[in-house]
Amino acid sequence: MMKKVIFLLGTFSFLASAPVGAVEFPELAEDIYIQDIADVLTPAEEEELRRLGTELEDATTAQLAVMAVPSLEGKPIADYALEALRHYGIGTKEENNGALMVISTGDREIYISTGYGLEAVLPDGEVGRILDGYAIPYLKQDEYGKGIMNTYKALYKEIAAAYDWNNTSLAAQPAVQQSSVPDEKDDWLIPRGIIVVGIVIWIVISLFGDGAGRGNSKNSGRRSSSSSRRSSSGSSRSSGGGSRSSRGGSGGGGGAGRKF
Template identity: 30%
Template sequence: MKPLSAHTLPVRTLCATLLCLLCATAHAAVYWTPERLPMVHLQDASRYAVNPDGVLAAATVDSLDRELARLEKETGVQTVVIAVRHIEGDDPYTFGQAVADRYGIGHKGRDDGLLVLLCTDDRSYSILTGDGLEGVLPDAVCYRIEQQVMVPLLKRGEWDQALLATVDKLDRCIRQDPEMSAYTEEGEADGWVGLLVAGVLTLVVLPMAVVLGRRKCPACGKRKLEAVQEQHVVVQGQRKVRTVYRCTHCGHISHHDRNDIIQPGGGMFWGGPAGGGFRGGGPMHGSFGGGHFGGGGASGRF
């Protein structure tokens, strides 16, 4: 066997070093931003699950897409499920809000958007609701679904099952399935833990949310709008809940309408989704309808 020359060793060492660097670059963590996140629904109206890091199995993505397509067709609710390893800033609530604001998930006037976010390596999650969903998915219901369904599975590293089970529960709550009363009705199961959480929310989170969650005044641009009245009105034949705001800085009066989801008889008030969904001849580009998210939902870590 021919001995290695003095020139061969440095070359081989350099090649090995370059190979290691290439491998490290190929596996470098991607920290997603709302701007870089591939919103698959815009390319294909039948897709709702965003899975750029391959966190979820292909079969799971297909199941989510089918269930969420049915949900939109039958109730009008537009949903986006996002599963990634990392997000820039490591704040699931802020990231989810930014995605919802950027794309306008849901329909304008109905504000029936829903966003579910999982960041596996950041070990964080978030469920965010548009203004029009807060009647059937208030913050407390989102929190219970997370704690009783989502988090136990996430702690075991069962990403696919966690999102499938969570979306199933959200779907059934939106449809007002009577079997969901364990999540939609507050009971003894919440116990002292619920009281503790409520105390923290009251003393710490809510004062911050009051400031950060306020709408901007269209007249002066200050985030000083305060809700002063809520009314039930009819706009173009549809029942709405109208919230009247007054700017504490300049006094400007404005209002925001959202769907009155529950009719007096108790039924759902949504129509079908605006625009078509599936047509022959290949995938049809999807769109979002300009829905608004006002800060509803719940976020956390596991």
Template identity: 40%
Template sequence: MGGKKGSVFFIISMLFVLMCGRAEAAAPDPIPRASGDIYVQDIANVLNPNEEAQLMQLGRTIEDQTSNQIAVLTVSSIGEEAIEDYANRAYREYGLGTKEEDNGVLLIVAMKEKKIRIEVGYGLEGIIPDGRAGRIIDENAVPSLQADQPNIAVMKTYGAIANAVSGEESKKGGTPAQENGSSIPSWLLILIAVAFIILDFMFFGGTLTFFLLSIFSRGGGGPRGGGGGSSGGGGASRGW
């Protein structure tokens, strides 16, 4: 009897150990803690300092003018989790956009799995619906990723997202800001800034942008975090 009880106890113990092991294996990878400005979390070291500085400045400009937040997260791996689930968790973790508007966008690149996704907050679904998010990835990211140029893919895709969320239609209430009929609309200034950064990066390696940032960003204030958004509302994913 004692031998049988011992065998039963051993079997139950082994099943318990196996169940715990499976539970641990199934647990999703933790989201990397945000460091510095929320706009760029380059955990996989895809970007060089020049490129990172360009995106930081662009992200600040977009938020200052529209309150929309764009963030990019690059990771070496997302484990066994689907990129859609990982991106949604990351969006919530970083609290992109404001609590009231939930107007954030997260670009995420998983290098090992060769997956990329644009996660869009509910407040910007009208500006970047799923179809548009897919086209942005197809046109700006996939060709560079397939050419083993993930930094170019991130730069172009971030710029395309910035163009999308800086237009008149993305402003609260959907009405363009006009002052005395003579001032330049803020959305146009943002488009000019985006075009300058992209052209500078394409033809001069970002030298001009980096020089200007070194002059104007010395006073800058502390790091900026997410504004409190709670959920992604849609988006698109691709492999390469």
């Protein structure tokens, strides 16, 4: 009797822990690069994604794919993306250098899953930065085409750079603009102008000014020097190629996602 109870408890525990509702991924319609099940991309956008995907794979052997779905079917998006990455065998078997962008319009989530071969190229922090700058501002406005295309191009450029392949034709623009960094030449023009003006004033005062004027000039210089030191102190505180037939990557190296 006790053995039967133990057997039934064990069977129940096994069934309870077994995965339920496994996702059935659709077969590839044309190629590995785009699965627009949610129908959010225009034919022109799909064509460009296929062109870019083929171009990137031919040059680097890495595969970058997009999957847009209406629902995750109750599955966490990180698990969904990883299962899809493995199901479609994105990336080569030898290098496992595939990446998959999954967008769920119904769940309003996006996730990028990467194979082990791209883990150093697209670390989680960098993927999150790309999503924040290139995807989320567009996806929040339901501009799926712009969000997907810009994000794809940003990922494309990171992968291409890691393989020392430069394609200058891409122009992915982040929706969230970073603060501009002033040009070093422009930085130098301002203090150089101040120095020139200061020298001219000093010469004029030296030639035509009296002692009081020279004294005022010295005091002014000291004040200017003190102000310059304070400004400097404040500044320092504020700065603080393979064949497409060889695909078959199976492991996931990491990834990052966002809600929108």
